[in-house]
Amino acid sequence: xxxxxxxxxxxxxxxxxxxxxxxxxxxxxxxxxxxxxxxxxxxxxxxxxxxxxxxxxxxxxxxxxxxxxxxxxxxxxxxxxxxxxxxxxxxxxxxxxxxxxxxxxxxxxxxxxxxxxxxxxxxxxxxxxxxxxxxxxxxxxxxxxxxxxxxxxxxxxxxxxxxxxxxxxxxxxxxx
Amino acid sequence: xxxxxxxxxxxxxxxxxxxxxxxxxxxxxxxxxxxxxxxxxxxxxxxxxxxxxxxxxxxxxxxxxxxxxxxxxxxxxxxxxxxxxxxxxxxxxxxxxxxxxxxxxxxxxxxxxxxxxxxxxxxxxxxxxxxxxxxxxxxxxxxxxxxxxxxxxxxxxxxxxxxxxxxxxxxxxxxxxxxxxxxxxxxxxxxxxxxxxxxxxxxxxxxxxxxxxxxxxxxxxxxxxxxxxxxxxxxxxxxxxxxxxxxxxxxxxxxxxxxxxxxxxxxxxxxxxxxxxxxxxxxxxxxxxxxxxxxxxxxxxxxxxxxxxxxxxxxxxxxxxxxxxxxxxxxxxxxxxxxxxxxxxxxxxxxxxxxxxxxxxxxxxxxxxxxxxxxxxxxxxxxxxxxxxxxxxxxxxxxxxxxxxxxxxxxxxxxxxxxxxxxxxxxxxxxxxxxxxxxxxxxxxxxxxxxxxxxxxxxxxxxxxxxx
Amino acid sequence: xxxxxxxxxxxxxxxxxxxxxxxxxxxxxxxxxxxxxxxxxxxxxxxxxxxxxxxxxxxxxxxxxxxxxxxxxxxxxxxxxxxx
Numbered sequence: 101x102x103x104x105x106x107x108x109x110x111x112x113x114x115x116x117x118x119x120x121x122x123x124x125x126x127x128x129x130x131x132x133x134x135x136x137x138x139x140x141x142x143x144x145x146x147x148x149x150x151x152x153x154x155x156x157x158x159x160x161x162x163x164x165x166x167x168x169x170x171x172x173x174x175x176x177x178x179x180x181x182x183x184x185x186x187x188x189x190x191x192x193x194x195x196x197x198x199x200x201x202x203x204x205x206x207x208x209x210x211x212x213x214x215x216x217x218x219x220x221x222x223x224x225x226x227x228x229x230x231x232x233x234x235x236x237x238x239x240x241x242x243x244x245x246x247x248x249x250x251x252x253x254x255x256x257x258x259x260x261x262x263x264x265x266x267x268x269x270x271x272x273x274x275x276x
Numbered sequence: 277x278x279x280x281x282x283x284x285x286x287x288x289x290x291x292x293x294x295x296x297x298x299x300x301x302x303x304x305x306x307x308x309x310x311x312x313x314x315x316x317x318x319x320x321x322x323x324x325x326x327x328x329x330x331x332x333x334x335x336x337x338x339x340x341x342x343x344x345x346x347x348x349x350x351x352x353x354x355x356x357x358x359x360x361x362x363x364x365x366x367x368x369x370x371x372x373x374x375x376x377x378x379x380x381x382x383x384x385x386x387x388x389x390x391x392x393x394x395x396x397x398x399x400x401x402x403x404x405x406x407x408x409x410x411x412x413x414x415x416x417x418x419x420x421x422x423x424x425x426x427x428x429x430x431x432x433x434x435x436x437x438x439x440x441x442x443x444x445x446x447x448x449x450x451x452x453x454x455x456x457x458x459x460x461x462x463x464x465x466x467x468x469x470x471x472x473x474x475x476x477x478x479x480x481x482x483x484x485x486x487x488x489x490x491x492x493x494x495x496x497x498x499x500x501x502x503x504x505x506x507x508x509x510x511x512x513x514x515x516x517x518x519x520x521x522x523x524x525x526x527x528x529x530x531x532x533x534x535x536x537x538x539x540x541x542x543x544x545x546x547x548x549x550x551x552x553x554x555x556x557x558x559x560x561x562x563x564x565x566x567x568x569x570x571x572x573x574x575x576x577x578x579x580x581x582x583x584x585x586x587x588x589x590x591x592x593x594x595x596x597x598x599x600x601x602x603x604x605x606x607x608x609x610x611x612x613x614x615x616x617x618x619x620x621x622x623x624x625x626x627x628x629x630x631x632x633x634x635x636x637x638x639x640x641x642x643x644x645x646x647x648x649x650x651x652x653x654x655x656x657x658x659x660x661x662x663x664x665x666x667x668x669x670x671x672x673x674x675x676x677x678x679x680x681x682x683x684x685x686x687x688x689x690x691x692x693x694x695x696x697x698x699x700x701x702x703x704x705x706x707x708x709x710x711x712x713x714x715x716x717x718x719x720x721x722x723x724x725x726x727x728x729x730x731x732x733x734x735x736x737x738x739x740x741x742x743x744x
Numbered sequence: 745x746x747x748x749x750x751x752x753x754x755x756x757x758x759x760x761x762x763x764x765x766x767x768x769x770x771x772x773x774x775x776x777x778x779x780x781x782x783x784x785x786x787x788x789x790x791x792x793x794x795x796x797x798x799x800x801x802x803x804x805x806x807x808x809x810x811x812x813x814x815x816x817x818x819x820x821x822x823x824x825x826x827x828x
Contacts, residue, residue, distance in 0.1 A: 541822025
């Protein structure tokens with residue numbers, strides 16, 4: 101899709117809608133949210149650029165997408181805090197991406213968590229999440245030392261914490 | 277007498293009690309433990325900005341319902357308490373206890389008349405020699421001449437709706453349910469309930485499954501409910517359409533109910549959540565009200581010639597289609613729902629409800645509510661039967677099976693007493709209206725009020741809190 | 745009475761047909777509705793849940809079941825933050 105041409109300008113969706121039989125009108129109407137989202141998709145920068153992931157080459161990066169209104173996120177933060185202390189080494193980085201529309205609510209969450217040392221990148225428009233293909237909240241991605249996303253965890257479950265830790269260990273023990 | 281309320285199928289109710297446990301998991305939250313530091317002020321902060329979740333918490337919710345019908349009719353006080361244990365991964369175990377104390381008068385089914393009417397019921401339970409020694413309010417024990425049988429009698433003054441002041445009754449119920457995250461995309465739940473009172477017992481089990489689709493924007497769910505009820509009327513079960521008397525009656529009766537609910541919940545957009553449910557239920561067995569009668573009247577004057585015990589079919593198939601919506605409109609939240617219902621007894625109904633939660637301060641909200649309900653009569657509903665005409669197979673004058681409409685107006689108040697606790701109160705007025713006088717009624721019945729619907733006020737007061 | 749019965753039968757079939765029609769129409773369309781997983785902020789509000797006060801709902805169901813001829817209809821799965 102050419103980055104400079106917004107989807108609706110070439111008129112195609114509107115022409116298509118006029119020949120859709122009435123029966124499918126419901127399906128047609130439901131395309132409206134997609135049409136509205138289209139311009140943003142057309143102009144988004146590559147995800148890696150948004151996070152400057154190339155600057156973390158040689159390190160294992162744990163990326164966590166969270167929001168103040170997300171219950172399991174309340175549990176994932178202590179986990180990440182523990183990981184930061186446990187894997188306190190130069191080749192391990194945690195990046196947290198906040199999805200709140202309201203910045204103050206995100207800050208209130210962070211202050212309640214008493215978290216320390218976890219960097220927060222704000223993504224209220226959802227650009228970064230979209231480009232990383234986030235399908236659930238929370239989502240954590242573990243990127244290996246060559247910059248490849250090796251593990252994607254949808255949701256955060258306390259009974260899977262050992263599996264999450266194992267993912268990090270595995271990637272840390274790989275040579276760059 | 278008894279049955280100030282129909283204690284028949286609780287239908288979806290047990291499934292509801294269990295499925296609501298799911299709700300506790302579904303809310304997401306801002307972590308806000310009651311710590312020493314207050315969070316920084318949030319723009320547009322109001323009581324509706326609450327995304328607290330119950331993950332990992334134990335929630336206790338207790339409430340009392342005070343229900344009072346006008347004109348000396350039914351009154352009940354119903355305290356309830358529930359405890360839900362939420363695991364951190366979304367499993368919920370919940371238990372609810374309810375108790376219900378009922379007093380007051382219920383229409384006995386007879387039509388009012390321009391002269392006083394006297395009604396006769398047994399004074400002792402079948403097989404028992406013990407006799408009710410002090411019949412409550414207005415009835416008296418009479419020994420029938422000739423037979424020496426003791427019966428209970430009560431009299432209704434002229435032009436008044438015949439009611440039986442009945443016995444005080446006490447009901448206890450326990451509901452329990454367990455709901456678990458089966459996979460990241462699905463939930464499974466099971467539950468059961470037991471309810472008991474002097475003249476009725478009910479037990480049920482339920483199971484449910486729900487699946488998320490399309491990045492959790494859609495949830496489809498199915499719930500099944502099986503119930504077994506036993507009716508144990510104080511003085512035995514009368515044979516339907518026989519004459520009302522103080523004679524000994526028959527034994528206990530039972531019925532079974534099977535119910536299925538299929539639902540779709542859809543996130544329509546960021547501010548609108550819609551829910552569509554189809555439910556169907558089959559009840560088989562004894563569904564008659566053993567205490568109710570119907571007047572058989574003279575075809576010219578309309579005066580009562582005899583009273584017969586009512587009769588209802590032993591099979592009932594119900595269906596309903598319900599659509600509910602939650603919409604975030606700026607600072608307020610609206611709840612709008614509609615339900616269409618039809619059953620094999622011929623009752624069709626439509627229900628429409630709207631609630632609007634309006635935040636007043638950061639810790640208090642008001643929620644006005646309105647509900648409109650309208651139903652058609654069952655095919656076997658009759659205000660009265662006419663002497664000389666052939667008896668129908670089924671007949672009941674219970675206004676709950678008749679044609680009427682009802683309006684509820686209420687106001688709920690919520691006070692946030694902590695990050696996970698709330699005090700709530702709901703005051704409502706519920707008024708049923710039906711045809712009060714029927715000019716086509718026979719004789720002097722044309723000037724009597726044949727509609728016996730309720731006009732009730734209720735108050736629910738509750739407090740809920742959660743802890744780790 | 746006979747008219748009620750006939751109206752009742754039509755209504756029953758209509759209800760089932762309507763349910764089937766709505767479900768077949770809406771389920772495929774459901775895929776195109778909705779929001780991104782990170783846009784559930786308002787839906788995560790307590791006030792936006794389908795059953796905010798279970799005891800009040802239970803009281804209503806009890807009263808209306810006891811005083812009216814209809815019953816049932818609701819379930820409460822879905823919505824919310826959509827987490828996990």
